[in-house]
Each structure stands twice: as structure tokens, then as C-alpha cells.
Amino acid sequence: MNGSVNECLTDRTAENQAVETPPADPLSEVMIESTPILCCKDLCKSYKKNKPVLKDFNFTVEAGKITGLLGPNGCGKSTLLKLVSGILVPDGGDILLCGQKRSEKSNALISFLPDSPYFSGGQRVSSMLSYFADFYPDFDMTLAKNMLADLGIDPKARFRTLSKGTKEKVQLVLVMSRRAKLYMLDEPLGGVDPAARDYILKTIIGNYSPDSAVVITTHLISDVEAALDDFAFMNYGGQILLSGSADEVREREGKSLDTLFREVFAC
């Protein structure tokens, strides 16, 4: 009897030891970089007097993270992305990119997919590619051509002749074919069919690199939520209502981000 008790004890200590030795953290190698890719401090922007879109807005995006910026229509998501990309100028506050204050030089770090196309309709897709290649040294022409082929888009087609969804796909191909530090995608899935949505998501995931970051705004939360590291719920007036790790919130709340969004922003 004594023997068996002893055996139990030794067994248990062996187990305890096994538990106590911390397992090698696989993420630790990925997360060495400490300066956030994007840091917004007390950002303010208003289009009309006394009607701020963003007020004292703080937002940080770490390297190696895919972040979903989620919020109701008109809450300031696109405004934020336009401020970061330099299309708009903030009324106050700071934007830091890789630790540096935003300047023209930062444009080289950012690959931005705006919510509406900026190419002239007469341009051919192939000339749009060379345009991007001229503009950005980090543009990968082979990758872009492969992606167009995957999506079945004819490079000789004129931009004007393409459907809404195809136009969006072309622009996404351009944006994702760069080797940038920060990708900002404003509604990349909006007008795109479900099969292409999967392809786009896979592209974003496949493009993942531990030293770059992706910010996605979208209303199609259930489509993107598995691809996200972090999320932020943004409310009118540019407040962050809730933010954190997407999977932790699923664990804590016992519901998907999509369900949570519908609850938080219920009309």
C-alpha cells in the first residue's frame, strides 16, 4: 500500500514538473520588434466646425498584426485611414509611422487601398501595373501578374470597362503587390463575390510578415474575423469602444465578433 502511495506521489511530482516548465512561446520569436508600425496620438479631425469626426483619437498597430477596424457607417474609419496616408491633414495630434512623425517619406512605407478608385477609366490594367512599378520600388510585378491571372483579369482591359467588383480586385492586387510596412485596406471585400473574398483573404494572410502590419476596415466581419489578430470597435465621434485580441474576445464573451458587433451597435 505504501508503495502505491509513493508511486502516486512520484507520478504527481513528475506531472507538476512537466507543467511548471514553461513551454517555448512560439510567438516570442515573431514579436521581437517593439516600435509600433502605426501610432496615433490625440488625433483630431473635423470637416465642419464643432462636428469632430475624430477627437483625441488614440490608436496603435503593432508589427506582425492584422487589425480589423470595425464600426458603423460614418464613424470615421475612412477618415482615419486618409489621415494616416496623408490624403487629409489632421487638425491636431500626432501620427507616428515606425516611430517617425508622418511626412512625405512615410508614404513609401504605406500601401493604401482607398474606398473609391483613383485611376482614370481609359487606362489599361497593364499600364496601371507599370505606373505602380514606377512609383514604388517595392512593387513586385511578377506577384501582381500572377494575382491578376489567378483572378482571371485581362491585363489589356481598360479600367472603365471592368465591373465594380473587378475594379476593386485590380486595386487590391496593386496594393498587395507592394512590400510595404503598413497595409491599409478600406473595405477590401465590399463589392467582391464570396469566392474572390476567400482569395483576397488568403492573399492577405499569405502576405503576412512579422515586420509589417495590416489594417482592414470592413462591415463583413464574419468573413474577416478568423484572419484578424486584433480588432477595434469604433463609435461615432471617433471613440474606441472596445479593442483587443479577436480570439480572446471570442473566448471571453463566448460569441463571435460579428455577434458582438451586432449587440454593441444595435440600432
Add this chain to the structure above:
Amino acid sequence: MAWKISGDLPISQQLYAKLQTDILSGVYPPGSQFPPVRKLAMDHSVNPNTMQKVMGLLESEGLLLCSSTAGRFVTEDQALLLKKKKQVQESFLKEALAEARALGIDKEQMTDFVLNHFDESEENL
């Protein structure tokens, strides 16, 4: 890959269950090289960091072995594989039994069904 994230369970949990089943059912045979995180993440349309976390869980369980240079391999420890397989099978059977009970299926009906249909359905597969 015909796999979809469903419901409100954490994605890492769902992935973990899926990959564990894949290993135990021999989709990735013992001793074989496990696909890289990026590929798995793309195949499942999930975040690479989530996939990395799941790999960590499978490693700490001993199902996957990590070599610093050659990536990950499925364990060749048959005893461990068998033990885990039993665990997964039993928890599945328990759930199935609970659901059957909830539908009012009694013991006799259950045994009859298994005796009559077990072999037949195997052939149909």
C-alpha cells in the same frame, strides 16, 4: 479544404480540434513533415499568429515535434497517438450519446441500431 469556422467558439479551439483530428486520423501520418504555419493559415483562411498558437498547443501535447531547422514533424510515438485517439473518440461518443438521450433514444434502440447499421454504413463509405 472543406472546413469552415462555425459558431462562437474561439477560432484557436476549433483549429486545434480540426488539426488534432487530422493528425490522429492519419491525414498527416506519423513521422511525416507537418506543413508550414503560413501554408496552414492560408489553407484554413485564419490568422498566422492564431495558427502559430495552435501549433504550440499541439507541440506541448507531444503530437508535433519541432526541430529548429527542419520544421515540424508528426510524432512517431504510437502509444501517445493511440491514447489521444481514444480520448477524442470517447469524448465524441459521449456527446453523441448525450444527444441521442436528449432525443429520447433508449439503450435498446441504440444497440439495435449499432448492430444493424454499423457494418452497412461502413461499406457505404
